[in-house]
Amino acid sequence: MGFALQWLRSLAFIVVMYLGMPVYAIVYLPWTIASPHGAVAACHAYCRYVKFLARWMVGLHCEVRGTPPTDQVLVAAKHQSFLDIIMIYDAIPHGKFIMKQQLLYAPILGQFAYRLGCVPVNRGKKGKAIAKMLDDVKRGEQLPGQLVIYSQGTRLAPGVKRPYKVGTAVLYEQMGTDCYPVSTNAGVFWPRHGIYRKPGTAVVEFLPPIEAGMDKEAFLARLEAEVEASSETLLDEAGFIRKAE
Numbered sequence: 001m002g003f004a005l006q007w008l009r010s011l012a013f014i015v016v017m018y019l020g021m022p023v024y025a026i027v028y029l030p031w032t033i034a035s036p037h038g039a040v041a042a043c044h045a046y047c048r049y050v051k052f053l054a055r056w057m058v059g060l061h062c063e064v065r066g067t068p069p070t071d072q073v074l075v076a077a078k079h080q081s082f083l084d085i086i087m088i089y090d091a092i093p094h095g096k097f098i099m100k101q102q103l104l105y106a107p108i109l110g111q112f113a114y115r116l117g118c119v120p121v122n123r124g125k126k127g128k129a130i131a132k133m134l135d136d137v138k139r140g141e142q143l144p145g146q147l148v149i150y151s152q153g154t155r156l157a158p159g160v161k162r163p164y165k166v167g168t169a170v171l172y173e174q175m176g177t178d179c180y181p182v183s184t185n186a187g188v189f190w191p192r193h194g195i196y197r198k199p200g201t202a203v204v205e206f207l208p209p210i211e212a213g214m215d216k217e218a219f220l221a222r223l224e225a226e227v228e229a230s231s232e233t234l235l236d237e238a239g240f241i242r243k244a245e
Contacts, residue, residue, distance in 0.1 A: 003196075006058065006196065006197070006198075006199070007195060007196050009057055009058050009197075010058050010195050010196050010197040011195050012057060013053055013054065013057040013058050013197060014195060016053060016057070017049075017050055017053055020046065020049055020050075020053075021046065021108055022108060024042055024045060024046045024049065025042065025108045025111075025112065027042075028041060028042030028045070032111075032112065032115050036115050036116065036117065038115070039112050039115035039116050040093075040094055040116060042112065043089060043112060043116065044089070044090055047086045047087075047089055047090035048090060050086050051086065051087070051090065054083070054190075054197070058197040058199060059199030059200070060083075060189050060190070060197055060198070060199060060200065060201075060202060061200070061201045061202070062083070062086075062087050062201075062202055062204075063201050063202070063203045063204075064087060064091045064203075064204050064205075064206070065203060065204070065205040065206065066205050066206030066207060066208075067206055068091040068092050068180075068206050069092060069146050069178075069180050069206070069209070070092070070093055070146075071144075071146075071177075071178075072144040072145060072146070072147075072177060073146055073147075073175075073177045073178050073179065073180055073209070074146075074147050074149065074168075074171060074172055074175055074177055074178070074179040074180070075088065075092070075095070075146050075147065075148045075149070075179070075180045075182055075206075076149055076150075076151045076168050076172075076179050076180070076181055076182065076223055076227070077148060077149070077150055077151070077181075077182035077184070077227075078150075078151075078152075078182060078183050078184050078227050078231050079150035079152065079154070079155045079156065079184075080155060080156060080157065080158055080184055080185070080186050080187025080188075080192070081155065081184075081186040081187045081189075081190040081191065081192065081202075082190065083186040083189070083190040083202055084184045084186040084187075084202075084204055085097075087184075087186065087202070087204040088148060088182060088204055089148075091204065091206070092145075092146045092148075093145070093146070094116075094117075094144070094145030094146060095116070095145060095146050095148050096116055096117045096118050096119060096145045096146065096147050096148065097113070097118045097119070097147075097148045097149075098118075098119050098121060098147070098148065098149045098150075098171075099113060099118050099119065099120055099121070100120065100121070101120040101121060103120065104120050116145075117145060119147070146180075147171075147175070149167075149168055149171060151164045151165060151168040151223060151224070151227070152164055152165065153165045153167075155187075155192055156187075156192075157187055157191065157192055158185065158187040158188050158235055158240050159235065159240065159242050159243065163224075164220055164223060164224040166216070166220065168220065168223065169216035169217070169219050169220040169223075170216065172210075172212075172214075172216070172219055173216055173219075176212055176213075177212050178209040178210065178211055178212050179209060179210045179212075179219070179223065180206055180207065180209050180210075181206075181207040181209075181210065181223055181226050181227045181230075182204060182205065182206055182207065182227070183204075183205045183207065183226075183227050183228075183230035183231040183233075183234055184202070184203065184204045184205070184231060184234065185202060185203050185231065185234035185235050185237065185238045185240065186202040186203075186204065188200070188202070188235065188238040188239075188240050189202045189238070190202065200238060201238075202238075203234050203237070203238075205230055205234065207226055207227070207230055210222060210223060210226075
């Protein structure tokens with residue numbers, strides 16, 4: 001009975017969450033057209049809406065640990081769930097995501113991502129897109145912000161291992177800024193697939209920054225070691241049971 005009721009609550013939560021998306025888009029549309037600050041405000045408001053619904057409807061609380069950056073830096077994050085996107089974005093003043101080019105054509109999402117200054121990339125053309133973004137910021141045509149990249153390249157279920165992609169190290173070198181590693185256990189409570197949302201406390205943790213100027217190979221090794229170790233600790237805290245190998 002408990003599982004069935006939580007499943008129904010989860011279904012209702014998902015429906016209400018997505019129904020809210022076009023409402024926020026419409027309310028903030030005039031400001032978004034006039035200024036990128038409108039898009040930033042809209043996305044922060046929607047993130048707070050989702051976190052409130054999660055807490056109220058399915059008993060899922062969100063906790064951000066560490067010190068989120070406020071300068072123009074690189075944020076290299078673990079990605080397990082849509083929830084970690086919500087939590088990371090709401091924790092930083094002006095997040096911009098590395099995203100697939102195709103997402104620009106998604107209704108609502110694409111238009112707001114464009115106004116936020118997210119960086120759409122095609123395979124093999126990431127360097128050119130990042131260079132343009134940095135140049136636009138310098139010329140005042142785009143707001144400075146925190147560039148978020150998922151170092152494993154995709155969303156992975158808790159406990160799944162995949163190498164960290166060299167693109168993060170190339171981006172770190174190209175930007176010449178500090179990098180904030182981010183770990184999470186959000187996938188335990190909000191899985192990649194399915195409807196059920198597990199009650200509890202999902203955590204996103206901003207780890208101490210990796211200073212600019214490291215060798216790419218050393219940087220990537222340090223990033224992977226720190227994010228994976230912290231994420232494993234958070235999984236244990238959430239009571240995650242690993243499959244026997």
